[in-house]
Structures are given as C-alpha cells and as structure tokens.
Amino acid sequence: MKFTEKAWEIFNQSIQDYHIQDNIFQSINNPYPKGEIEHLLYLKNWIDTVQWHLEDIIRDENIDPAEALKLKRWIDKSNQERTDRVENLDSWFLNKYKEVKIRPDAKINTESPAWAIDRLSILALKIYHMQIEVDRKDSSIEHQEKCRAKLKILLDQHKDLSTAIEELLQDYQSGNKFMKVYKQMKMYNDKELNPVLYNNK
Template sequence: MASSDPLPVLRVADLTQMQIDRVQRWHAEPIGHSFSGILGLVCDQHATNFRLWHEEDKARSPTATDAEIAAVKRTIDGLNQLRHNQIEKVDDAISDAIAAAGISVAADAPINTETPGSVIDRLSIQSLRLFHYGEQCDRSDTEPEHREKVAQRLAVCETQLEDLSLSLQQLLDDIFAGRKRHKTYRQMKMYNDASLNPAIYNSGRS
C-alpha cells in the first residue's frame, strides 16, 4: 500500500526553508532548535555543518598558529564523524517511515546513487553558502567588480539549491511510491577509530 504523502513527517520545501532560516538565526543567537522527529534529526545535522563551516574558516586563517590549526583539525575530524553519523540517522528514520507506511517495493526497483540523507546534507551546505555569499554582496569595502562576481555566484547557488530541492522531492516521491529502493549508506569511517587507523594504534609502539 503506498502513502499519498511522499513523507508525512518531512516536506522538502519545509526542510529547505528551515535550513535557510536557521543559518540566519544561528549567526545572531546560540545554536539550537525545538524540532522533533525527522526534522529534528535534519536540524541536528544542519547544526553540525554550521559548526564545521566556521571551524574550517579558522583553519584557513593566515594568522593561525600551528597549535591552533592542529586543534581545529581535531575539532573538524570530530564534527565530520558526527556529521556522517547524523546523515545515517536521517536515512534510518526514513527507512522507519517507509516501514510504518507499509510501502511495497519490488526487488528489482532501482536504487539511487545518493540517499536522501546525503542530499539533505548537500542542501544544508548550500544554505550556508548562500548566506555567506549574501554577506559578501553586502560588503561596502569592496570594488563593484567583486560584488558583481559574488552576485553571479549567488545566483548560481540559488539555482543549484532549487534544482537539488526538486531532485530530493522527486526521489522521496519515488521511494514512497515504491518506485525506488531506499537504503542507508554506511560510511564506516576509519580515521577516528583507534583500532583501525594505523597512525593511532601504532602511536604507542616503539
């Protein structure tokens, strides 16, 4: 039995707008939200991308010391691990929603190259990119050529966000109509695992 709503607990238009609104809000107040369910998981993952964006800015500062860069790198590694874990949580929640809706999917139904969770991650980053390009457009200490270049890039980013949002909605429509299969893609990162990263497990050996 197929659901008439592709994903009753999450609509892509709501998701995209939430990401845009949160980026603006979190630049003015502490990071946080009151969402629950899948939208809450999406917002948690978005908050991690927000933190990552600004940590990566720190790492690229020409005045950063070696010690500061090393500390930022460790923070980035931890946030990246959390980010991938949260993407998987979003995809697992979608799997639960599929099961709860009683969706029947043919064994030979195609599977997408990207999961909805990974597309949502890309939308999150795009909303951050839009905000920061918007900041550049508003600068008064730059030449007109700079602002024109930024405005052109901002227009491209807006188109890309619209295209990606539409593609995600179409993917969810297909998944919840049983036309495509959904799986959580396990990242299985090795670099933060002390038992799998040789630079870690060999560090105490002579």
Template sequence: MTESTLTESTVNASTASAGLPSVETITQLQIDTVAAWHTGPIENTYDDFLELVCRQHEFNYRLWHEEDIARSPTADDVRIATVKRAIDKLNQQRNDMIEKLDDAITERLAQANVRPESGARINTETPGSAIDRLSIMSLRLYHYREQLEREDADAEHKSKVAARIALCQQQHADLSNSLQELLADIFSGKKQHRTYRQMKMYNDPSLNPEIYQA
C-alpha cells in the same frame, strides 16, 4: 524558492501519512537557522524528523566556521592543530547524522508499509545525503550574501558574488526538486531506499594505524 508544485504535491501525498516533512519545510529550516545562529545562540527547537535535520545542519554550520579558521593566515600551528581535530570530530558527527536521517526514513517506510516494486532501482544518492548538500548550500548562500553586503568590497567583487549567488540559487532549486522526486519514488515503491554506512576508518582507534600503533 522555485520548487515544482506538482512534484511537491506528489511527495506530500505519499509521505504525509508517514510523518515526513516536505522538502520545502526542510530547506526553510536550514535557511532560517543559519540566519538565527549568526545572531543568537545555536538552538534546536524542532521535533521528530526535523530535530534530526536541525542536528545534522548544526554540524555543517560548526564545520563551516572551523574551516574558515583553519585557513586564516594568522592562525599558528597550535591553533590549526586544535581546529583540525575539531573538524575531524565534526565531520564524523555530520556523517553519522546523514545515516540517522536515512535510518529514520527507513523506519517511516516500514510504518507506512511501503515495499519497493519488483526491480526497483537504487539511487546513487540517499535522501540523507541530499539533505546534507542542501544544508551546505544554505550556508554558502548566506555567506555569499554577506559578501554582497560588504562595505569595503568594490563593484567587481560584488558582481562576481551576485553571479555566484544566482548559480547557487539555481543549484539549490535543482537539488530540492531532485530530492522531492526521489522521495516520491521511494514512498511510491518505484525506488529502493537504503542507508549507506560511511565506515570511516581514520577516527576508529582499531583501524587507523597511526592510532593503534602509537
């Protein structure tokens, strides 16, 4: 993982007292569990903030594989309907966990007595959202590497996959660095931190007309 040492040390210094793990620890959890869950049971053996990271990551893991099923040409209408409902539920849970991650950071900021500076700006993406994107990227990298190892794939397919892996690795490193910088700014008071509520309407029986009119 090609993350900036200087940025990482800055983040560690400003967040360690608040009990927040490093970005490197978070991304390694995501990489390790994707590999472990493909060969064994889905388990969450982590504590505190990392337990939340792992739980959020699990919903992405389950979503990934349900989305694969939904696109299978052999899936009949009943199977697709079942999978679609599972995807809706998992996506709601995934978004709920993004909020929980951001709420947990708010709690740690309060515990560390960190206050944003006057005029501190708000980022367009929260740390929870960035962690979610890194989770998805770890899944993408794992499955692209599976494609690279396919015995039935020709050289052209493997060349295309190798190029995409290189691009995904660069994006993963870029996003990791951006998250490090964002956390450093938040815990130093240079940026404000807020939880952005998803407020999904389609799963709420009182807001989705297809549900309450039925």
C-alpha cells in the same frame, strides 16, 4: 509543505540563530523536540554551520600552529558528527518507507536521501554567505557583480536539488525505487582500524 521546503526553512532558521552571536563556542539551542525530524534537521545544519566557520578560521595564515591543531581535531570530530547525523536521517527515511511495496522493476539510487539533504544544508550556507558578499559595502562593484552571478547559480542549484530530492522521495513512496543504505565506516577515527592509532597503543 514539501519535505525540502520544511528542511530549507529549518536550515535557514539554524543559520540565522547561529549568526546572532556568530561564535563557534556558543551552545546550540535546538527549538524542536528530540525524536522529531525537525530536531535532527536543525542539529544537522547547526553542525554544518559551526564547521563552516571553523574552516574559515583555520585558513588564517597567521594562526598559531598549536591553535590550528586544536581546530583540526575539532573539524575531524565535526566531520564524524555530520556523518552520524546523516546516517540518523537515513534511518528515519528507512522507517518512513518500510511498509511500501517495492515494485519488481524498482531501481536503487546512487545517493541516499540523507546525503542529498546534506548537500542541501551546505547549499543553504553557501547562499547565506554569498548574499553577504553581494551586500558588502567595503568591496568593489566588480566583486559584488561576480558574487551576484555566483549567487544566481546557487539559487538555481537550490531549485534543481530540491526538485531532485522530491522526485526521489516520490519514487520511494511509490515503490519505483528502494533504499539500501551503507554506513560510511570511516576508518581514520577508529582505534582498531587506523594503524597510526593502534600501533601507538
């Protein structure tokens, strides 16, 4: 099985598991052993799935401002966790390809494999929720048709993105490209780098 096929299967397993309860407060029950790539992929998508629903809730125009602030803090924390898991994934790929002999004319890619896989995880959520809109019985035929057209584009994107990721991984394996990963170094969560935080000490 190709890496993207395995990842897609795990992402959709995570999405289905979340929607059994469909509750942002539920605990994750990761079925894969810690230390395995499958565990990390499931965790990554679970974080994405919870955040997807947090983003929906916070857009309620009637939400209590105090509750909205709590959700904003939660989303900020979730964004940091997403970034951390992407960096974990890149570390896994770095280790996987560390023995590959790099060709003298090897090139670097604009995006690391883990950030491409991050987009694949979000795409799985888009397809899941767009399918719900296509199947809604309380919506108009026009709405369903618009969503069906969007779903087709998302499915095409899944095919193209998966192909691009597989080609990138093949280039790493053959030494035609080399990995060089930069940490995100987000500043707004760092008490030493965000002036609002360090000026309030």
